[in-house]
Amino acid sequence: MKKHLLSLLLFAGSISLAFSQNLLTERATKKISYNEFGVVNKVTFKKGAVAQNSSLDLLKEITGEVPNSEFVLKSSNTDKYNITHEEFTRTYNGIPIDLETYKVHSKNGYIMSANGSFSLLDLDSNPNFISAEEAFQKAVNSTNAETYAWETNETLNPKPQPELVILPAGLAKEKKVKYAYKINIFAVKPLSRNWIYIDAQTGQILFKDPIIKHAEGHFDKHTAKEGAFISLKKNNFLLVEGNGDTRYSGNQPLETSLGNDDRYFLKDDTRNIHVLNSNQTFLWDVTEFTDDDNVWSDAEFNNEFKDNAALDVLWGMGKTYDYFMDVFDRDSYDDNGSPLMGYVHLDFEYDNAFWSGDFMGYGDGTSNGEEGNGRFDALVSVDVTAHEIGHGVCQETANLIYEREPGALNESLSDIWGAAVEYYAAPNDPNKDHWLIGEEIDRRENSIGLRSMKNPKDKGSPNTYKGQYWRPASYEECPIPDYYENDYCGVHYNSGVLNYWFYLVSEGGNGVNDNSDAYDVEGIGIEKAAAIVYCAETNYLEYDSWYEDAKEFMTECAANIFGDNSQEFQTVKDAWYAVGLGDGIMAVNEVKSKNILVYPNPVKDFINIQTKENIGELTFKILNLNGQKLAEGKVVNGKINTAYLVPGNYVLMINGKNLNHTQKFIKK
Ligand SMILES: [Ca+2]
Numbered sequence: 001m002k003k004h005l006l007s008l009l010l011f012a013g014s015i016s017l018a019f020s021q022n023l024l025t026e027r028a029t030k031k032i033s034y035n036e037f038g039v040v041n042k043v044t045f046k047k048g049a050v051a052q053n054s055s056l057d058l059l060k061e062i063t064g065e066v067p068n069s070e071f072v073l074k075s076s077n078t079d080k081y082n083i084t085h086e087e088f089t090r091t092y093n094g095i096p097i098d099l100e101t102y103k104v105h106s107k108n109g110y111i112m113s114a115n116g117s118f119s120l121l122d123l124d125s126n127p128n129f130i131s132a133e134e135a136f137q138k139a140v141n142s143t144n145a146e147t148y149a150w151e152t153n154e155t156l157n158p159k160p161q162p163e164l165v166i167l168p169a170g171l172a173k174e175k176k177v178k179y180a181y182k183i184n185i186f187a188v189k190p191l192s193r194n195w196i197y198i199d200a201q202t203g204q205i206l207f208k209d210p211i212i213k214h215a216e217g218h219f220d221k222h223t224a225k226e227g228a229f230i231s232l233k234k235n236n237f238l239l240v241e242g243n244g245d246t247r248y249s250g251n252q253p254l255e256t257s258l259g260n261d262d263r264y265f266l267k268d269d270t271r272n273i274h275v276l277n278s279n280q281t282f283l284w285d286v287t288e289f290t291d292d293d294n295v296w297s298d299a300e301f302n303n304e305f306k307d308n309a310a311l312d313v314l315w316g317m318g319k320t321y322d323y324f325m326d327v328f329d330r331d332s333y334d335d336n337g338s339p340l341m342g343y344v345h346l347d348f349e350y351d352n353a354f355w356s357g358d359f360m361g362y363g364d365g366t367s368n369g370e371e372g373n374g375r376f377d378a379l380v381s382v383d384v385t386a387h388e389i390g391h392g393v394c395q396e397t398a399n400l401i402y403e404r405e406p407g408a409l410n411e412s413l414s415d416i417w418g419a420a421v422e423y424y425a426a427p428n429d430p431n432k433d434h435w436l437i438g439e440e441i442d443r444r445e446n447s448i449g450l451r452s453m454k455n456p457k458d459k460g461s462p463n464t465y466k467g468q469y470w471r472p473a474s475y476e477e478c479p480i481p482d483y484y485e486n487d488y489c490g491v492h493y494n495s496g497v498l499n500y501w502f503y504l505v506s507e508g509g510n511g512v513n514d515n516s517d518a519y520d521v522e523g524i525g526i527e528k529a530a531a532i533v534y535c536a537e538t539n540y541l542e543y544d545s546w547y548e549d550a551k552e553f554m555t556e557c558a559a560n561i562f563g564d565n566s567q568e569f570q571t572v573k574d575a576w577y578a579v580g581l582g583d584g585i586m587a588v589n590e591v592k593s594k595n596i597l598v599y600p601n602p603v604k605d606f607i608n609i610q611t612k613e614n615i616g617e618l619t620f621k622i623l624n625l626n627g628q629k630l631a632e633g634k635v636v637n638g639k640i641n642t643a644y645l646v647p648g649n650y651v652l653m654i655n656g657k658n659l660n661h662t663q664k665f666i667k668k
């Protein structure tokens with residue numbers, strides 16, 4: 001895959017002359033859906049209807065004329081299925097709108113589909129901002145940590161610079177775009193790293209997005225004295241092949257370096273990987289692991305400190321690197337060859353491993369290795385490493401926020417890479433099960449691992465969307481995402497639905513889900529399943545994608561890669577049905593609610609919805625009589641647009657709190 005980062009300013013809205021509003025027509029489109037602000041968030045086009053060079057006109061039509069707003073082409077790449085993906089962002093008076101993107105997908109010169117989430121830019125045009133320093137203090141005060149990264153070593157971890165951005169409306173409490181300072185606050189005691197968005201006008205905290213996803217605090221037993229990072233000045237002269245007795249994966253070849261002290265150390269320059277010893281501190285005392293003959297044996301490293309864990313990390317990071325490079329031509333987590341740094345023996349008896357945003361930290365765990373002793377042995381198995389680097393891949397691609405359904409998708413994508421890399425690295429290792437995560441490190445009594453993708457319910461996670469074990473994830477049911485209180489609204493549990501979907505697509509299976517729907521899925525193998533997921537993660541999913549979006553994108557990717565008459569396409573659809581997100585054939589049972597009035601029927605350009613008081617927010621779906629969803633969104637100002645529909649019979653479904661309304665209607 002070729003990726004060009006252009007950051008090229010393409011379009012100045014205020015000087016646009018040749019702009020015509022005629023692409024989202026009934027003639028050209030197959031399906032349109034809208035976000036909660038009434039802005040088109042996904043459209044699929046008929047073949048050959050709209051030329052690829054109309055992508056900016058399309059975006060203009062979607063947002064309408066917005067003075068002082070400009071589109072920026074962030075990237076454009078053509079994948080190996082010959083589909084070109086253009087990704088656009090926006091600015092307003094030169095200030096970037098954070099997170100929001102719009103992705104336009106084209107083949108053979110024509111747009112196939114486009115998706116993205118754009119807010120309405122109803123901003124104060126003459127704002128007064130608090131100072132960046134004031135915003136920084138607010139972010140620090142809200143974190144309330146004992147020690148921050150820039151206090152340990154400001155050269156390695158410079159004090160963050162607040163960046164002025166616009167926060168998308170969906171992430172602000174008032175559901176309105178906000179000017180915000182975006183600040184990367186990295187605390188080391190207790191550990192946390194978040195993007196914190198401070199309202200640039202009022203100084204209030206608007207939104208927090210965790211960069212370190214699993215920051216379990218285990219700093220109470222901290223014994224090391226706090227000091228500066230030790231600087232590393234080893235010069236390596238040559239790359240060498242060695243081998244090591246890993247803790248979990250037997251003897252494996254290792255690529256290392258030879259230092260000027262004639263000792264080998266764990267730096268693989270081919271893949272740009274470096275594994276270091278954090279000496280049971282939080283990066284205050286960092287040294288090299290070294291060996292004199294490059295045969296890193298059990299006798300030397302399988303010791304009371306669990307030093308052999310470092311060998312698993314070098315090998316596991318290498319396998320993760322090789323997987324993404326061999327299979328997807330992806331050069332490191334960012335596809336730009338960035339170094340993979342792993343710090344082993346991080347903190348004291350630390351039961352966690354994490355991706356920090358740019359390095360990996362690995363705890364030794366609280367177990368001495370025996371089943372039933374402590375919680376975890378050293379957290380360095382290859383599935384854990386691939387899971388954490390998977391968070392790095394997501395950060396650089398879909399960039400799903402880490403809460404609610406987007407966070408659950410983020411977690412599941414990491415589990416998927418954990419499974420795919422483990423299978424790639426050691427398909428026949430009897431001590432591994434790629435459908436379990438963490439089975440090699442878990443020492444808790446009768447615990448098979450952290451999560452099961454094959455049987456999510458074994459670990460208290462759902463296998464059906466909103467079925468048994470589903471955790472509250474909506475803004476209504478889970479108002480404040482929090483790691484300790486609610487797992488950021490269920491991210492490590494609701495991931496079970498996509499995990500099980502991936503398992504079924506790979507291996508197949510049959511059964512009855514929590515909706516009492518019987519399913520039977522023919523497996524297509526983990527490699528094909530992974531190709532579909534990688535397509536969706538890198539080219540379609542966005543910061544605010546939910547399960548319904550994931551379903552659309554995975555299905556579109558299956559069609560892109562294998563064609564929409566293929567078994568692979570059918571398998572993907574069947575697996576979505578199995579996890580409770582399918583579109584079946586409709587038997588229309590009209591259910592009319594007394595609390596709303598829907599008129600006229602037949603309709604022309606709009607359906608009007610009149611409601612009794614206090615009925616709250618309503619969502620709608622329009623389906624054809626085959627049960628195919630043509631449009632969905634929120635009911636805005638009591639109107640649903642039907643202008644684009646071809647004359648005929650349709651089904652309208654309206655849902656709200658305690659309200660379900662289904663009726664047929666006729667478009668004239
Ligand atoms: Ca040796």
Ligand SMILES: [Ca+2]
Nearest residue numbers: 329330331335
């Ligand atoms: Ca590449």
Ligand SMILES: [Ca+2]
Nearest residue numbers: 383433434436
């Ligand atoms: Ca595993």
Ligand SMILES: [Ca+2]
Nearest residue numbers: 442443447448
């Ligand atoms: Ca176990």
Ligand SMILES: [Zn+2]
Nearest residue numbers: 213387411414
């Ligand atoms: Zn994770």
